[in-house]
Amino acid sequence: xxxxxxxTALILTSVTHITLIWAADSIDPHRITVINKCKDEFSMRxxxxxxxxxxxxxxxxxYIIYGDxxxxxxxxxxxxxxxxxxxxxxxxxxxxxxxxxxxxxxxxAHIDLVPPHKYNYPLRMKMTNRASQVECGSANCTTAVxxxxxxxxxxxxxxxxxxxxxxLEFCY
Numbered sequence: 062x063x064x065x066x067x068x069t070a071l072i073l074t075s076v077t078h079i080t081l082i083w084a085a086d087s088i089d090p091h092r093i094t095v096i097n098k099c100k101d102e103f104s105m106r107x108x109x110x111x112x113x114x115x116x117x118x119x120x121x122x123x124y125i126i127y128g129d130x131x132x133x134x135x136x137x138x139x140x141x142x143x144x145x146x147x148x149x150x151x152x153x154x155x156x157x158x159x160x161x162x163x164x165x166x167x168x169x170a171h172i173d174l175v176p177p178h179k180y181n182y183p184l185r186m187k188m189t190n191r192a193s194q195v196e197c198g199s200a201n202c203t204t205a206v207x208x209x210x211x212x213x214x215x216x217x218x219x220x221x222x223x224x225x226x227x228x229l230e231f232c233y
Contacts, residue, residue, distance in 0.1 A: 090126070093123070094121070096121050097117070097120045098230075100117050101140045102142075103231065104145065107126065110133075110135075136161075139181070140181050152177045153177060155178075157184045166222070168220040169219050170218050171218070185230040187228045187230075
C-alpha cells in the first residue's frame with residue numbers, strides 16, 4: 062500500500078514538473094545584456110520584476126525576463142545609486158540613464174538626460190532583433206532625451222519584432 066502511494070506521488074510530481082516547465086516555456090523571454098566597462102557599479106530597476114546590480118569593472122551580464130513589460134518601464138544606469146535615483150525617481154547627480162520597455166511587437170528605448178539627470182558615462186543601446194541603436198558618447202550628444210515628453214526622431218529606438226532583447230553597453 063505504501064509502495065503504491067510513493068509511485069502515485071512520483072507520477073504526480075513528474076506531471077506537475079512537466080506542467081510547470083511547459084508554463085514557463087509558454088511565456089515569452091526577453092534578454093537584457095549589460096556590458097559595463099565603467100569604474101562605477103551598474104544598477105537596473107524593472108518594476109514588478111526586480112532590482113539588479115553588479116560591481117564596477119569589465120563586466121558582462123545577461124538577464125532573461127519572462128513576459129512582456131506591460132506598461133512598465135525599466136531603467137538602468139552606472140554610478141552612485143543615490144545620485145541616479147533609479148529607485149525613488151529622484152536623481153540628484155550625474156547619471157546617464159537607459160530607459161526601455163520590452164514588449165512583443167512594440168519595444169522601445171531611449172537615453173534619458175532629463176534634468177536632474179546629467180551625463181556621467183558613455184552609453185550605447187541596441188535592440189537585438191534589429192540594427193537600430195542609439196548612443197551618447199559625450200555630455201553634448203544630440204541623441205539623448207533632455208526634456209520630458211520631447212522624444213524626437215533619432216533619440217528613440219524601436220523594435221516591432223517578437224522576443225526582442227536589448228544590449229546596454231556602458232563606457233563602450
